[in-house]
Amino acid sequence: MNFLEERILRDGQVREGDILKVDSFLNHQLDTGLLDKIGETFYHHFKDKPVTRVLTVEASGIAVAYPVARMFKVPVVFAKKSRSMNLDGDLYTSVVHSYTYNLDNTLTLSKNYLGRDDCVLIVDDFMANGKAAQGLLDICRQAGAQVAGIGIAIEKGFQDGGKNLREAGYDVYSLAIVDEMRNDGTIVFRGN
Amino acid sequence: MNFLEERILRDGQVREGDILKVDSFLNHQLDTGLLDKIGETFYHHFKDKPVTRVLTVEASGIAVAYPVARMFKVPVVFAKKSRSMNLDGDLYTSVVHSYTYNLDNTLTLSKNYLGRDDCVLIVDDFMANGKAAQGLLDICRQAGAQVAGIGIAIEKGFQDGGKNLREAGYDVYSLAIVDEMRNDGTIVFRGN
Numbered sequence: 001m002n003f004l005e006e007r008i009l010r011d012g013q014v015r016e017g018d019i020l021k022v023d024s025f026l027n028h029q030l031d032t033g034l035l036d037k038i039g040e041t042f043y044h045h046f047k048d049k050p051v052t053r054v055l056t057v058e059a060s061g062i063a064v065a066y067p068v069a070r071m072f073k074v075p076v077v078f079a080k081k082s083r084s085m086n087l088d089g090d091l092y093t094s095v096v097h098s099y100t101y102n103l104d105n106t107l108t109l110s111k112n113y114l115g116r117d118d119c120v121l122i123v124d125d126f127m128a129n130g131k132a133a134q135g136l137l138d139i140c141r142q143a144g145a146q147v148a149g150i151g152i153a154i155e156k157g158f159q160d161g162g163k164n165l166r167e168a169g170y171d172v173y174s175l176a177i178v179d180e181m182r183n184d185g186t187i188v189f190r191g192n
Numbered sequence: 193m194n195f196l197e198e199r200i201l202r203d204g205q206v207r208e209g210d211i212l213k214v215d216s217f218l219n220h221q222l223d224t225g226l227l228d229k230i231g232e233t234f235y236h237h238f239k240d241k242p243v244t245r246v247l248t249v250e251a252s253g254i255a256v257a258y259p260v261a262r263m264f265k266v267p268v269v270f271a272k273k274s275r276s277m278n279l280d281g282d283l284y285t286s287v288v289h290s291y292t293y294n295l296d297n298t299l300t301l302s303k304n305y306l307g308r309d310d311c312v313l314i315v316d317d318f319m320a321n322g323k324a325a326q327g328l329l330d331i332c333r334q335a336g337a338q339v340a341g342i343g344i345a346i347e348k349g350f351q352d353g354g355k356n357l358r359e360a361g362y363d364v365y366s367l368a369i370v371d372e373m374r375n376d377g378t379i380v381f382r383g384n
Contacts (some may be wrong), residue, residue: 021202027307030260030268031255059270060252062222066258069224076222111219 004175014181027060049148050175051121061124073173079107092142096135107135116144123151130161196367206373219252233260233342241340243313253316271299284334288327299327308336315343322353
């Protein structure tokens with residue numbers, strides 16, 4: 001069992017509706033020491049790829065992207081979930097449905113920060129049905145950018161997001177894959 | 193002139209309506225090397241305070257809070273701008289108006305992550321009228337937490353947010369205070 005799986009067992013909470021609450025260290029309160037370790041682990045896995053950008057979605061994705069981008073010494077670029085009046089009109093956009101907030105988000109990314117010369121590492125804190133990752137891949141397609149892979153902190157292995165992306169040929173590297181969450185609070189990780 | 197002021201002159205763009213675009217390094221694409229330097233500078237200024245939490249607002253505030261919290265070896269806690277179904281009902285809330293998006297945001301923070309024993313360093317990428325900082329201070333008041341100070345990357349000195357908070361007795365430390373932005377693109381910093 002790795003450091004993230006151990007932390008999930010210690011501090012994660014199972015809620016109705018297959019919700020795994022990790023608010024205390026990953027997406028509301030942030031443990032930067034843990035996030036630094038996640039960044040180092042993603043770097044170790046993807047370090048042979050010529051990564052030029054680490055791409056994620058606001059907000060909690062930024063906390064996962066930061067330590068990875070520092071290791072690669074490349075910029076983070078994060079897609080915004082609603083169009084900001086401060087962004088120029090020249091945007092990549094992709095509509096994705098958020099089950100967390102139960103609404104459609106339009107992901108927007110300025111065309112200034114992603115192009116055909118880029119090799120993109122996509123990272124996020126969670127993957128379930130993979131809609132956010134699909135939206136980021138759609139933006140990479142629009143940009144003509146190469147995709148180095150996808151780094152995920154926690155994947156819900158009982159949903160098909162990661163499975164579909166791996167079958168599509170992407171290198172999806174998830175630090176913790178949750179295959180089952182039981183009503184008694186038991187969390188079953190893949191490979192343990 | 194410090195490293196952030198130099199970067200703003202090099203890569204910042206003045207837009208109509210007193211908008212300073214720093215999307216290329218601070219709040220859409222993120223230069224983690226620059227952000228690490230901002231974090232070290234904030235730490236140097238506030239290091240004698242017994243900081244237990246670094247508090248900010250999603251999304252771009254997270255990128256400023258991360259390197260500061262790492263230096264203090266304390267958690268980041270970020271307020272969310274809209275209520276997440278994954279958050280427990282037990283929340284601090286404060287309504288603030290966003291001029292960037294021209295709408296009212298309800299800042300929400302779980303009561304689990306801020307309390308009367310905390311000494312809070314508030315940080316953000318921008319301060320103009322200070323509404324976001326006022327909302328975070330309101331949340332600190334609700335929590336009964338002590339406020340160590342407020343660290344801001346870029347303050348619009350021609351708006352009254354920073355002035356009001358300093359007059360209220362807060363230690364507001366802004367790395368770059370923009371006193372004037374001219375139509376020809378000239379940016380005038382305080383003290384230069």
